[in-house]
Amino acid sequence: MTADDSFGRIDDEDYPAYTMGRAAELLGTTQGFLRAIGEARLITPLRSEGGHRRYSRYQLRIAARARELVDRGTPIEAACRIIVLEDQLEEAQRINAEHERGAGSSPPPATA
Numbered sequence: 001m002t003a004d005d006s007f008g009r010i011d012d013e014d015y016p017a018y019t020m021g022r023a024a025e026l027l028g029t030t031q032g033f034l035r036a037i038g039e040a041r042l043i044t045p046l047r048s049e050g051g052h053r054r055y056s057r058y059q060l061r062i063a064a065r066a067r068e069l070v071d072r073g074t075p076i077e078a079a080c081r082i083i084v085l086e087d088q089l090e091e092a093q094r095i096n097a098e099h100e101r102g103a104g105s106s107p108p109p110a111t112a
Helices: 003-007 020-027 031-039 057-071 076-105
Strands: 053-055
Touching: 020 031, 020 053, 020 057, 031 053, 031 057, 031 076, 053 057, 057 076
Parallel strands: none
Antiparallel strands: none
């Protein structure tokens, strides 16, 4: 990968740019916390060629939400489940809004 290739990915939310150590530092947490939410399958970091975990900005946002819940006293497994359910709810609401927009733009049914 060239420098030009890397520069083009700066805005890519899914590009695994952060090492585990840097991710933990940015989140103000431990590497063990990141391993735990990975084991709970909340996030799945990509692996470098050397096998090291690499995190994207999107994954760091999810990890930050998990940390927020854990800091409030929620067990890590419950925090992970809450986040998954929040994501599912958000997706369902988005789909419903699309259906409502689609239904609102169609002509009313013809009456006989």
